[in-house]
Amino acid sequence: MGKRIFYFLLTNVLVLLTISIIFSLIGGGNYINAQGGIEFGSLLIFSAVIGFSGAFISLAMSRWMAKKMMNVQVLKPEGHLSAMERVIVEKVHRLSRAAGLTHMPEVGIYHSPEVNAFATGPSKKRSLVAVSSGMLQELDDDAIEGIIAHEVAHIANGDMVTMTLLQGVVNTFVVFLARIAAWIASRFVREEMAPIVHFIAVIVFQIAFSILGSLVVFAYSRHREFHADRGGADLAGKDKMTHALKMLKAYTNRINGGEQASIATLKINNQRKSSLFSTHPDLDERIQRLSMK
Numbered sequence: 001m002g003k004r005i006f007y008f009l010l011t012n013v014l015v016l017l018t019i020s021i022i023f024s025l026i027g028g029g030n031y032i033n034a035q036g037g038i039e040f041g042s043l044l045i046f047s048a049v050i051g052f053s054g055a056f057i058s059l060a061m062s063r064w065m066a067k068k069m070m071n072v073q074v075l076k077p078e079g080h081l082s083a084m085e086r087v088i089v090e091k092v093h094r095l096s097r098a099a100g101l102t103h104m105p106e107v108g109i110y111h112s113p114e115v116n117a118f119a120t121g122p123s124k125k126r127s128l129v130a131v132s133s134g135m136l137q138e139l140d141d142d143a144i145e146g147i148i149a150h151e152v153a154h155i156a157n158g159d160m161v162t163m164t165l166l167q168g169v170v171n172t173f174v175v176f177l178a179r180i181a182a183w184i185a186s187r188f189v190r191e192e193m194a195p196i197v198h199f200i201a202v203i204v205f206q207i208a209f210s211i212l213g214s215l216v217v218f219a220y221s222r223h224r225e226f227h228a229d230r231g232g233a234d235l236a237g238k239d240k241m242t243h244a245l246k247m248l249k250a251y252t253n254r255i256n257g258g259e260q261a262s263i264a265t266l267k268i269n270n271q272r273k274s275s276l277f278s279t280h281p282d283l284d285e286r287i288q289r290l291s292m293k
Helices: 003-027 040-070 082-099 131-139 141-156 159-186 191-236 238-255 263-264 281-290
Strands: 105-108 117-123 126-132
Touching: 003 040, 003 159, 003 191, 040 105, 040 117, 040 126, 040 159, 082 105, 082 117, 082 141, 082 191, 105 131, 105 281, 117 141, 117 159, 126 131, 126 141, 141 159, 141 191, 159 191, 159 238, 191 281, 238 281
Parallel strands: 105 126
Antiparallel strands: 117 126
């Protein structure tokens, strides 16, 4: 799930910034009155329009963006597939049917030594499950099935849509607060410089507040991982889901000498001790909670 969150947030920041710059250049969002003060009601509406537009555009682009940035090779069920590739496609489709999905997700592999998998897409009908070549090499069949079940559970739970709604709210406050901060900054310069300072300050504050706002999204992501683990256990079996988490823990301990690297925040096998910028809880906690299911 970590890569799904990362690319969604990256796309969101870029889209939100682009929309904001365009609106600023064309003079959209007239929230400053004739006296030079802020009309907070108008600004809030303006912020909500930009914020939710950015979130939903990011959602619509999520599957395409992930495939392009990760160079995902989509596996066509009717195509010429290797034995391993066909097994992966069959696992995804079987678990998707068990989860009640009426439209099968696209299935893909991307070449990377990391042990990782992610699910993304704008809806349950237009989703993607992708696994790394490293995962297929390092994990056994039961662990692979547990991880795929976990990703299918994210799709069945509608996590991308609920995350988009949350991101829309976060974006609204980012745009709202960035413009208030920019307006305050522009009051400390000469009148002829104020428009330029305001424009630049909007961009700077929006990027800064977007980073802070991502903490809310990361917290939601950590919360949803427990639900996806339980969903994966329902689909593949509790033993396979637990086995998958234990294999991930053993793998990350082995390659990092017992300590997780900071870049592991983007991986399904996230760092041992989660932080505010983690997309996943630590594996020990996930295993413990699953054992209590």
